[in-house]
Amino acid sequence: MQHGGQGGGVRGPGMGNCGNFHGGFSSGIRGRGKAEGKEWMPVTKLGRLVKDMKIKSLEEIYLFSLPIKESEIIDFCLGASLKNEVFKIMPVQKQTCTSQCTRFKAFVAIRDYNGHIGLGVKCSKEVATAICRAIILAKLSIVPVCRGYWGNKIGKPHIVPCKVTGHCNSVLVHLILMPRGTGIVSAPVPKKPLMMAGIDDCYTSARGCTATLGNFAKASFDAISKIYRYLTPDHWKETRTQAPAVATT
Amino acid sequence: MAAAGAGPVELGFAESAPAWRLRSEQFPSKVGGRPAWLGAAGLPGPPALACTLCRRPLSFLLQVYAPLPGRADAFHRGIFLFCCREPPCCAGLRVFRNQLPRKNDFYSYEPPSESPPPETGESVCLQLKSGAHLCRVCGCLGPKTCSRCHKAYYCSKEHQTLDWRLGHKQTCAQPDHFDHIIPDHNFLFPEFEIVIETEEEIMPEVVEKEDYSEITGSMGEALEEELDSMAKHESREDTIFQKFKTQIALEPEQILRYGRGIAPIWISGENIPQEKDIPDCPCGAKRILEFQVMPQLLNYLKADRLGKSIDWGILAVFTCAESCSLGVLAHPAKLSLVFIPVNLRR
Numbered sequence: 215m216q217h218g219g220q221g222g223g224v225r226g227p228g229m230g231n232c233g234n235f236h237g238g239f240s241s242g243i244r245g246r247g248k249a250e251g252k253e254w255m256p257v258t259k260l261g262r263l264v265k266d267m268k269i270k271s272l273e274e275i276y277l278f279s280l281p282i283k284e285s286e287i288i289d290f291c292l293g294a295s296l297k298n299e300v301f302k303i304m305p306v307q308k309q310t311c312t313s314q315c316t317r318f319k320a321f322v323a324i325r326d327y328n329g330h331i332g333l334g335v336k337c338s339k340e341v342a343t344a345i346c347r348a349i350i351l352a353k354l355s356i357v358p359v360c361r362g363y364w365g366n367k368i369g370k371p372h373i374v375p376c377k378v379t380g381h382c383n384s385v386l387v388h389l390i391l392m393p394r395g396t397g398i399v400s401a402p403v404p405k406k407p408l409m410m411a412g413i414d415d416c417y418t419s420a421r422g423c424t425a426t427l428g429n430f431a432k433a434s435f436d437a438i439s440k441i442y443r444y445l446t447p448d449h450w451k452e453t454r455t456q457a458p459a460v461a462t463t
Numbered sequence: 464m465a466a467a468g469a470g471p472v473e474l475g476f477a478e479s480a481p482a483w484r485l486r487s488e489q490f491p492s493k494v495g496g497r498p499a500w501l502g503a504a505g506l507p508g509p510p511a512l513a514c515t516l517c518r519r520p521l522s523f524l525l526q527v528y529a530p531l532p533g534r535a536d537a538f539h540r541g542i543f544l545f546c547c548r549e550p551p552c553c554a555g556l557r558v559f560r561n562q563l564p565r566k567n568d569f570y571s572y573e574p575p576s577e578s579p580p581p582e583t584g585e586s587v588c589l590q591l592k593s594g595a596h597l598c599r600v601c602g603c604l605g606p607k608t609c610s611r612c613h614k615a616y617y618c619s620k621e622h623q624t625l626d627w628r629l630g631h632k633q634t635c636a637q638p639d640h641f642d643h644i645i646p647d648h649n650f651l652f653p654e655f656e657i658v659i660e661t662e663e664e665i666m667p668e669v670v671e672k673e674d675y676s677e678i679t680g681s682m683g684e685a686l687e688e689e690l691d692s693m694a695k696h697e698s699r700e701d702t703i704f705q706k707f708k709t710q711i712a713l714e715p716e717q718i719l720r721y722g723r724g725i726a727p728i729w730i731s732g733e734n735i736p737q738e739k740d741i742p743d744c745p746c747g748a749k750r751i752l753e754f755q756v757m758p759q760l761l762n763y764l765k766a767d768r769l770g771k772s773i774d775w776g777i778l779a780v781f782t783c784a785e786s787c788s789l790g791v792l793a794h795p796a797k798l799s800l801v802f803i804p805v806n807l808r809r
Binding site: 255257259262268269283456 | 701704707708711715716730757758759761762767768769772774
C-alpha cells in the first residue's frame with residue numbers, strides 16, 4: 215500500500231501527498247468545467263459587495279470616491295447598456311538594435327446613453343489585444359456626466375451645467391453652454407466623446423497642438439469629468455451619508 | 464526536500480464535502496468549521512488563541528495538511544490559520560504548525576478508510592483522544608466549564624455567554640439530557656474542503672511584460688513612453704493589480720497557492736515584505752514561503768458587510784525551512800510568521 219511521505223512520495227512534495235491516504239483525492243471529485251462560462255470571482259471587497267447586491271448602483275460608489283479596480287463591477291452595474299467605440303488605432307514604433315518594433319495603440323471610448331463615459335488607451339503587439347485591453351481600461355475609468363440647462367428648465371437636461379475646461383499636456387479644451395438646438399460645434403475629435411456623454415448643445419474652443427489625437431481626446435474627456443467636481447448651487451445643501459467601510463487610502 | 468528548488472504550484476479550491484471527510488482521522492485540508500486537530504496533545508490554549516489587538520478569541524480560518532516527504536518526523540504535518548472576525552478589529556492573525564511521525568499515539572499506522580463510518584451518532588466530537596475537552600462554540604481547547612452543570616466546556620467567557628443565550632440556558636438545568644445538537648453561534652465560518660490541483664504552466668507569451676527599462680532610440684521615443692503611461696492613467700499599483708489578474712485568470716476560483724519556496728504573486732505594491740522583513744525561525748533556519756491565501760476565499764466565507772468586516776489582499780505564510788520541531792503547536796513565540804502584506808487600498 216502506498217503512503218504519502220515515504221521514500222520521496224509518488225507525487226511531489228506538498229499538499230498532494232495526502233492524496234495517497236485518500237486515494238483519488240483530486241481525480242473526479244471535482245468534476246469542474248474548466249474555462250467554460252466562468253463566473254466572475256471578485257477579488258476586492260468592493261467587488262464582493264457589488265456581486266452580493268449590497269451596493270446596487272455605481273452612484274453609491276461615486277458618492278464616496280471609492281477606486282474601482284475590477285472592470286467586472288462596471289459590467290455588473292451597467293451591463294447591457296454599455297457600448298464601446300474605437301476612436302483610432304495608430305501604429306507606434308520603437309527602435310531596437312535589429313529593426314523597428316511595431317505596436318498598435320488603441321483609443322477606445324465606452325458609454326451608456328445615460329450619463330456615463332470612459333476612455334481607455336492601450337498599446338499592444340496585436341490590434342485585437344490592444345482593443346480588448348483598452349476596453350477594460352475604459353470601463354475602469356468610467357465617470358458620471360452631469361448635464362444641465364441653459365435657460366428654462368423644460369425638457370431633459372442637454373448641456374454642460376457650466377463652462378468647463380480640460381487639458382492634457384498642451385491641448386486645452388473649453389466647453390461653453392449654448393441654448394437648445396445649437397448642436398455640438400467642435401472639431402470631429404471632441405465631438406465623439408461629447409455626443410457619447412449625452413451633451414446635445416455645446417460650443418468648444420481648443421488650444422494647443424490639437425493634431426495629437428490622443429491628447430485632444432483626453433483633454434475633452436478631462437473636461438467632461440470635471441463637471442461633477444464643480445460645486446453648483448443645487449449641491450449646496452448639506453447631506454449626511456454613511457460611507458461603506460471599504461478601507462480608505 | 465525543504466531546501467530543494469520550488470516545484471509546481473498547487474492550487475486549492477473550496478468544495479463542499481460531507482462532514483465525515485472533514486474530521487481529524489481523514490487528515491483533511493479544510494476551510495471554516497471547527498479545526499480538525501492533528502495531534503491531540505499540546506494544543507494552543509486560549510491565551511495563544513486570543514487576538515493580539517482586541518483580546519477576543521480568534522476564529523478558525525483554514526488548515527492545510529502538508530506532509531513533507533522524506534521526513535520521518537513530519538509524516539503528518541498540518542498548518543492551522545486563525546483570524547479575528549469581530550468588527551471593528553478584523554485583523555489579528557495566527558498560524559500554528561503541528562507535525563507527527565507516522566508511528567504516533569493518536570492515529571493508526573495505516574491510512575484511513577475511504578468509506579464513511581457506519582455510525583452517525585454525534586455530529587460533532589467535543590473531546591480529543593487524549594481526554595482534553597474542546598469548546599462548544601469554536602472547537603479549540605476548552606479548559607473552562609459551565610459552573611452549573613460542568614458538562615459544557617468553553618475556552619473563554621465570551622463563548623460561554625454566547626452559548627448560554629443560544630440554548631444552553633434551557634439544557635443546563637436538565638442534568639441527564641445533554642443535547643449534542645450544537646446551535647449555530649455565528650462564530651464559525653462556513654465549512655468547505657480544500658481540493659488540490661496542480662497549476663498549469665502559463666505560456667510566456669500570455670503574460671505580457673511591460674519593459675519600461677528598455678528605452679532605446681531618440682528622445683522622441685522616451686516622450687512616447689511617458690505619454691503612454693500618463694495616457695493610460697496607470698500607476699505602479701494598477702500594473703501590479705492587472706498582472707495579478709492575468710496570473711489568476713486561468714483559474715479564477717483558486718483560494719490557495721501552495722508551494723514551498725515558490726515566488727508569491729502580490730496583489731498590490733504596498734507592504735511587499737523584503738527578505739529582511741521575515742524573521743528567522745528560533746532554530747536558526749530561514750523562513751520560506753509555504754503558501755499564500757487568496758482573496759477569493761472571502762467570497763466563500765460570506766463575511767462581507769457594508770461596515771467593517773474581515774478583508775485581506777494576500778496572506779502569505781512563511782514557515783521554517785527545516786520544519787524544525789521547535790515550531791510546533793502551543794508555542795506562541797515560535798509561530799510561523801504570517802504576513803498580511805497587502806490590504807487593498809480602497
